[in-house]
Amino acid sequence: MTLMTPDKSQENQQPTQWEGSLEELKGLVSERAFTGETMLLNMGPHHPSTHGVLRVLLELDGEEIINLLPDVGFLHTGIEKNIEHKQYEKGVTLTDRMDYLAPMNNNFSFCLAIEKLVDLDVPERAQIMRVICLELTRINSHLVWLGTHALDMGAMSVFLYAFIQREKILRMFEMISGQRLMTSYMRPGGVWRDFTDEFYTALDSFLSVFPSKVDEFQRLLTNNPLWIDRTQGIGIIEPETALAWGVSGPSLRGSGVNWDLRKAMPYSGYEQYEFTVPLGEHGDVYDRFYIRILEMYESVKIIQQALKKLPRKGPFRSENRKFVPPPRAELGRSMEAVIHHFKLWTEGFSAPDDEVYVAVESPRGELSVYLHGTGGTKPRRVHFKTPSFMHIAAMPVMSKGHFIADLVAIIGSIDIVLGDCDR
Amino acid sequence: MSLPQPKDPVESVKAALPTAVLDVTAFRGDTTLVVAPEQIVAVCKYLRDTPGLVYNFLSDISAVDYYPEYNRPGRFGVVYHLLSMLYKRRITLKTYVQEEEPVLDSVVSVWPAANWLEREIIDMMGIDFNGNPDKRRVLMPADWNGHPHRRDYPLGYETIMFSFNVEEIMKHKPKATE
Amino acid sequence: MGVVSSKLGNLGVVTTTLDQVFNWGRNGAMWPLLFGLACCAIEMMATQASDYDMSRFGMELNRASPRQSDLMIVAGRVTRKMAPVVRQLYDQMPYPKYVVSMGDCASCSGVYNNYALVQGVDEIVPVDVYVAGCPPRPEQLIHGIMTLHEKVRGESIRNWAS
Numbered sequence: 051m052t053l054m055t056p057d058k059s060q061e062n063q064q065p066t067q068w069e070g071s072l073e074e075l076k077g078l079v080s081e082r083a084f085t086g087e088t089m090l091l092n093m094g095p096h097h098p099s100t101h102g103v104l105r106v107l108l109e110l111d112g113e114e115i116i117n118l119l120p121d122v123g124f125l126h127t128g129i130e131k132n133i134e135h136k137q138y139e140k141g142v143t144l145t146d147r148m149d150y151l152a153p154m155n156n157n158f159s160f161c162l163a164i165e166k167l168v169d170l171d172v173p174e175r176a177q178i179m180r181v182i183c184l185e186l187t188r189i190n191s192h193l194v195w196l197g198t199h200a201l202d203m204g205a206m207s208v209f210l211y212a213f214i215q216r217e218k219i220l221r222m223f224e225m226i227s228g229q230r231l232m233t234s235y236m237r238p239g240g241v242w243r244d245f246t247d248e249f250y251t252a253l254d255s256f257l258s259v260f261p262s263k264v265d266e267f268q269r270l271l272t273n274n275p276l277w278i279d280r281t282q283g284i285g286i287i288e289p290e291t292a293l294a295w296g297v298s299g300p301s302l303r304g305s306g307v308n309w310d311l312r313k314a315m316p317y318s319g320y321e322q323y324e325f326t327v328p329l330g331e332h333g334d335v336y337d338r339f340y341i342r343i344l345e346m347y348e349s350v351k352i353i354q355q356a357l358k359k360l361p362r363k364g365p366f367r368s369e370n371r372k373f374v375p376p377p378r379a380e381l382g383r384s385m386e387a388v389i390h391h392f393k394l395w396t397e398g399f400s401a402p403d404d405e406v407y408v409a410v411e412s413p414r415g416e417l418s419v420y421l422h423g424t425g426g427t428k429p430r431r432v433h434f435k436t437p438s439f440m441h442i443a444a445m446p447v448m449s450k451g452h453f454i455a456d457l458v459a460i461i462g463s464i465d466i467v468l469g470d471c472d473r
Numbered sequence: 474m475s476l477p478q479p480k481d482p483v484e485s486v487k488a489a490l491p492t493a494v495l496d497v498t499a500f501r502g503d504t505t506l507v508v509a510p511e512q513i514v515a516v517c518k519y520l521r522d523t524p525g526l527v528y529n530f531l532s533d534i535s536a537v538d539y540y541p542e543y544n545r546p547g548r549f550g551v552v553y554h555l556l557s558m559l560y561k562r563r564i565t566l567k568t569y570v571q572e573e574e575p576v577l578d579s580v581v582s583v584w585p586a587a588n589w590l591e592r593e594i595i596d597m598m599g600i601d602f603n604g605n606p607d608k609r610r611v612l613m614p615a616d617w618n619g620h621p622h623r624r625d626y627p628l629g630y631e632t633i634m635f636s637f638n639v640e641e642i643m644k645h646k647p648k649a650t651e
Numbered sequence: 652m653g654v655v656s657s658k659l660g661n662l663g664v665v666t667t668t669l670d671q672v673f674n675w676g677r678n679g680a681m682w683p684l685l686f687g688l689a690c691c692a693i694e695m696m697a698t699q700a701s702d703y704d705m706s707r708f709g710m711e712l713n714r715a716s717p718r719q720s721d722l723m724i725v726a727g728r729v730t731r732k733m734a735p736v737v738r739q740l741y742d743q744m745p746y747p748k749y750v751v752s753m754g755d756c757a758s759c760s761g762v763y764n765n766y767a768l769v770q771g772v773d774e775i776v777p778v779d780v781y782v783a784g785c786p787p788r789p790e791q792l793i794h795g796i797m798t799l800h801e802k803v804r805g806e807s808i809r810n811w812a813s
Contacts, residue, residue: 095733095736096686096736096740097715098685098715102687102688102689102692103688103733103736123730123732124730124732124733124736125688125689125727125728125730125733126730126732126767127689127728127730127763127765127767127768128763128765128766128767128768129763131765131766131767132762132763132765143762144762144763147689147690147762150689150690150693151693194693194696197700198696209700210700210701211701213696213697213700213701213702214700214701214702216697217697217700217701217702220697230694230786230788231690231693231694231786232690232785232786468689469689469690
């Protein structure tokens, strides 16, 4: 399929025609599209409310959507292929750039896979630190989702309020990792550095204020009649259909399926925290919206519990020197440390020629990593199953029979990130 | 409501479909069933529908290329990760596909979610799936040649520009005009 | 401007050159195209949101249509699949138009030296200002736009009206 490009020679004769082959759409759109009874309309990849570069081919009867064919890949970066050409630890940097709203989750899932592949331990304290970062990332991601979702529906001010809070989180990330967005903070065996003192102060003040700010967002939206009109009863997906289509995360819980990997198959010590998994009833846009709002409160609860457990001093990375480089200070004292440092940063560590699979609950849903080693220092294959990919695949199920304006609400409610989808 | 007792997936599949399971491997606590390629749909259906197993959620389908080592029964491995939400456990199915004829049966009839995951493999690995309703490329442009995730497909590395080779590179580097 | 407003009094007459009026107008309301590709787009959103507030520089409106915009901020990696779209959007923008290449990926494809990406967006559209960083901080983007303003201020109407 090529784009409709204006051809100068034909400009005066006829309007621009569809240049893609209609043949390949046989069986995907209804028969009426071929007779011209329904209209095929292109939406995207440059469209303000497709959250990036999603292209959707719509078959419309009037304004009603008969069929919908999502077209992704406009942001396919070849990250999986690039990781195959890098050593394990260096691949972590690339995973940030997949789901750029939740970089820590990507780092974490990839590190978890490496740790499982080489059987590397993670100290208890590092696990708690990871949980704090993961939940902060979840809040961060939900704030962007809230802002853009509301913006798409015409509520401008929520975007501005949400980004004030988000900046605070980004500043905290900067304190611990030196970067605002692409943190690369999680490394195999733990995290890169210890939390700084200013981070604790900033986190405390953030946590004390944030729940009241979410209340503020709720006052703007939750009972707003306009918002309710736009969202309730739109984009309904039944629980059975959602499961069959591989929908996960808040979008699945919006349909009332009680499935959260943090609760059901805990990792990184999530079983030690008390939190509830908010559930919806109807599986519409409003339920998915409300669940994410409630999840922000739950994340705050988890961070508060984790902060109570977290000792201020202690190990933040594994002591296994075969996989984890020694701290800088040791290099001046120990020859062995120099050797380890040199080996790890030039050659890297090797992993067995076998495969592992881990799945974590990212803000969008189940993010899973399939990692296959070669026996050498580079992986044979990395595959990320990303929630956005599955959600875009399930979009036709949700949006058939709705108007285009509702499609914008549906795209917002499944919280897609195209970098996450295309990788 | 009482749940049916969980069954051992390996034993039940072996009993129900004796020719399907070629091998069972375990690594770091994960069980992998190596399944005969022609039986993959039957095994998936059995694992989904049998009480006591109920692997109702398709987590992932991914493919791995063993080029250039050929130390496995086939060049490609296609890996299915299933999840049972009822019993909170996972299982991995693996099939090997030959280089000469990379074709498998599609499991779209079992889980519609497989549609796009298979499309990605068709696009990126060049393994065909019989019965997939939509075989257009999903990630790469429609007119792309080759399957980028194969191990014999080059990464497409471009020489990095330094002051000693800048002239050489700028000679053939495209430059946009107004 | 070549005149100081406090000196004008109630005359209501300003003498200046046409160049300066044009450039003042173009700098004061340079509307960027609402065009986000990847990670950098999130930082671009942050630049426009409350804390950094790019509308201080006359950029509060992000036009969704290329026909109404003067500035294209290529925020993120440009893939080979996306490249024709980027070029078409550029072609649809009216003159005078400017391009800021935001981030390493757009400038030279950054960490991804591979099959999928265009190795620098300057292969498909002419770029005025490159902003480094992965992703650049909002301050960096604002600095890049200030640099562009400086460039625009130095332009002359004779060069583009011909």
